[in-house]
Amino acid sequence: MNLTGGIVLFTVLWFLTLFVVMPIGQRSQADDGEIVPGTHAGAPSGTPWRRKLILTTLIAGAIWAVIAGVILGGFVTRGDISNLDALIR
Template sequence: MQIGSILAIYFIVWWVVLFAVLPFGVKSQAESNAVEPGTDPGAPTRPLLLRKAIATSILAALVTAGLIYLARSGVVRLEDLPMPFKTDMD
């Protein structure tokens, strides 16, 4: 597997993991009774984005390493993945 493929997989995995990690530990302004005037009460008080970005990077690296291992060991092959059928018009 080439480095470009590995980086592309990591990029996709990073975004998927980010959306899974974002809701962890979030308290809204309404829950913490600290609603700032002019903001939505559902807005987070402390989103902790730097911590979440670091956690996302580490988790994405682990998931990507696992996927690379599965691909290189032969456990999962491209032929095993479901592909759309070819039509006669191709």
């Protein structure tokens, strides 16, 4: 894995993790009792972005480290991936 591949892998993992972390602990406007006129009662209210972005970065970093360790450690090679269809047959 080269530098560009590592950056792309981290970016993809970061956004996937963000979409998983965003709804965790989210409160709706109906839960808070303050519904803004013109919005749905189930719309989110007051998202703690700083905490969610830090949590996303930590989780994505840990997942990236495991995947990068597998790739750079030689546990999975390109030859293994090209011969993967032989395992299925």
